[in-house]
Every structure is written in C-alpha cells, then in structure tokens.
Amino acid sequence: MTREQAQQILLRFRPERPDAGDLELETALGLAKQDPELSAWLERELAFQCSVRGSLRSIEPPSDLRSRILAQQVIRRPRFGLSPGWFAAAASLLFLAVIWSSWALWHRPNIFAAYRQRMVREAVLNYRMDILTNDLPSIRDYLAHHGGLGDYVLSRGLQQLPGAGGAVRKWRNEPVTMVCFNAGRAGDLYLFVVNRNVVPGFPATPTPQLEQVGKLMTASWVLGNEAYLLAGVGDASYLGSFLK
Numbered sequence: 155m156t157r158e159q160a161q162q163i164l165l166r167f168r169p170e171r172p173d174a175g176d177l178e179l180e181t182a183l184g185l186a187k188q189d190p191e192l193s194a195w196l197e198r199e200l201a202f203q204c205s206v207r208g209s210l211r212s213i214e215p216p217s218d219l220r221s222r223i224l225a226q227q228v229i230r231r232p233r234f235g236l237s238p239g240w241f242a243a244a245a246s247l248l249f250l251a252v253i254w255s256s257w258a259l260w261h262r263p264n265i266f267a268a269y270r271q272r273m274v275r276e277a278v279l280n281y282r283m284d285i286l287t288n289d290l291p292s293i294r295d296y297l298a299h300h301g302g303l304g305d306y307v308l309s310r311g312l313q314q315l316p317g318a319g320g321a322v323r324k325w326r327n328e329p330v331t332m333v334c335f336n337a338g339r340a341g342d343l344y345l346f347v348v349n350r351n352v353v354p355g356f357p358a359t360p361t362p363q364l365e366q367v368g369k370l371m372t373a374s375w376v377l378g379n380e381a382y383l384l385a386g387v388g389d390a391s392y393l394g395s396f397l398k
Contacts, residue, residue, distance in 0.1 A: 157192050160185045164196055168203075183279060200275065201268045266355035269325055269348075270374065270383060274367045276323060276332065277344040277385045283319030283334060293320040293333055302331040306347040307377055311396035312384075318342055328352040343386040343396065350381040362397050364390040373397060 155163075160182040167179060186192045285296045290313070298304025302322040318334040323346070331347040350356055357363045362373035362384070371393045373384040386393055 269353045273346045284321040286319040288316040290317045293317050303347050309397045341387045346383040356381040
C-alpha cells in the first residue's frame with residue numbers, strides 16, 4: 155500500500171467510531187505508525203475534521219425562526235425564475251463561509267478539544283513507547299532526561315499500578331510526557347502531562363473533569379503549572395477510582 159492509497163483510506167477514519175474488522179483501514183493505520191510523514195498528515199486531517207464539526211455545531215437558527223416563517227401570510231412569487239448561475243453563486247458563497255469558519259477555528263492557538271482528541275488517538279493507536287518497563291521511577295527518570303516533564307504528580311491510585319512504559323510526544327512542537335500504566339484486564343491507562351500554558355482552554359481545576367471521547371473515558375485537570383489528561387477504557391467511576 156502506497157502513502158497516497160493510505161491517505162485515501164484514512165479519510166474515513168474516525169477515532170470516536172473505530173471500524174472494527176476493517177482490514178484495509180487497520181493496514182493504513184499500521185502504515186501511519188511507521189511513516190512519520192503520513193502520521194503528521196493524519197494528525198492534521200483529524201484536527202481539521204474536529205474543527206469543522208465544532209463550527210457546524212456552533213451554528214444555531216434564530217430562536218424566533220418558526221414564528222417568523224408562520225407570520226408570513228402573503229407568499230410572493232418572483233415574476234421571473236432565478237438562473238442556474240445564481241444558485242451556483244449562492245452555493246459557492248455558502249461553501250466559502252463554512253471553510254472560512256473552519257479555518258478560523260483551526261488557526262486559533264492550542265484548542266483543548268483538538269489536543270485531547272490527539273492524545274486519545276495516541277492511546278487508541280497504541281504508538282510505540284520510548285521506554286518499556288514496569289518501574290515507575292525508571293520511567294520518570296528517562297522522561298526527565300529526554301526532553302519530557304519529569305516532575306509530574308501521580309495520584310495514590312496510579313502510584314499503586316505497575317508501569318508499562320513511557321514516551322515523549324509533541325503538541326505543536328512542545329513536549330508532552332506520556333506515561334502508560336498496566337491496569338490488568340481492563341487495559342492500559344495513558345497519562346499525558348504538558349505545561350498548562352501550551353494548551354489554553356484546558357480545564358483550570360484540580361478536580362478531574364471526566365468525559366467520554368470516542369471509546370475511551372478521559373479525565374482532565376490542572377495541578378500547578380502542569381495539565382494532566384488520563385485516558386483509558388471504562389466508565390467514569392472506573393477511571394475516577396484511580397484519581398481519588
């Protein structure tokens with residue numbers, strides 16, 4: 155499979171609605187893990203999709219639209235029909251308006267929703283770890299000496315879990331520490347730590363804010379100068395049990 159073929163297939167990939175059993179899509183995702191250029195393209199594509207959905211959801215009709223329509227008792231029909239060119243021009247203007255709003259949303263710096271979706275995708279695709287060990291102090295030491303944040307604070311519940319590995323990721327050229335915990339049969343838990351100033355809009359509270367993102371539950375909170383995002387399979391009570 156070429157990179158161009160993989161891009162065409164990955165256009166239908168939705169992290170929140172994984173297509174289980176789609177061998178063609180799984181092959182393309184596997185290629186994205188090995189091809190940095192394809193992985194970067196997929197990241198931009200998913201972020202653009204997120205921004206478009208956000209733009210469309212933000213459009214709300216006027217609250218009095220129904221009453222205004224019903225109040226029009228006189229229907230005036232145009233004396234002459236509108237030309238096809240008029241409809242084409244109107245459609246073009248509508249298309250440009252949607253693209254412009256999407257572009258404006260995407261170019262706002264560091265959108266929290268886009269950051270969270272990107273990190274969840276990291277967990278879903280199970281990217282390779284820079285270090286594989288169950289020893290949490292070793293993971294912390296490795297991350298601190300390889301460009302990541304090593305002064306993160308773990309809850310008592312996370313401290314009691316064995317590690318699985320760790321890695322240093324990038325969010326718009328800023329380091330993101332990723333720590334993976336082995337939670338047994340429930341699957342791994344992924345903790346992402348970044349400087350809070352890198353992601354404006356991050357929930358500025360020490361109390362974890364729980365929200366489902368695709369097939370993963372997430373918890374977001376801020377402690378000191380660091381913003382934390384925990385992701386894993388399970389419901390809110392399960393994920394919250396590790397954060398008490």
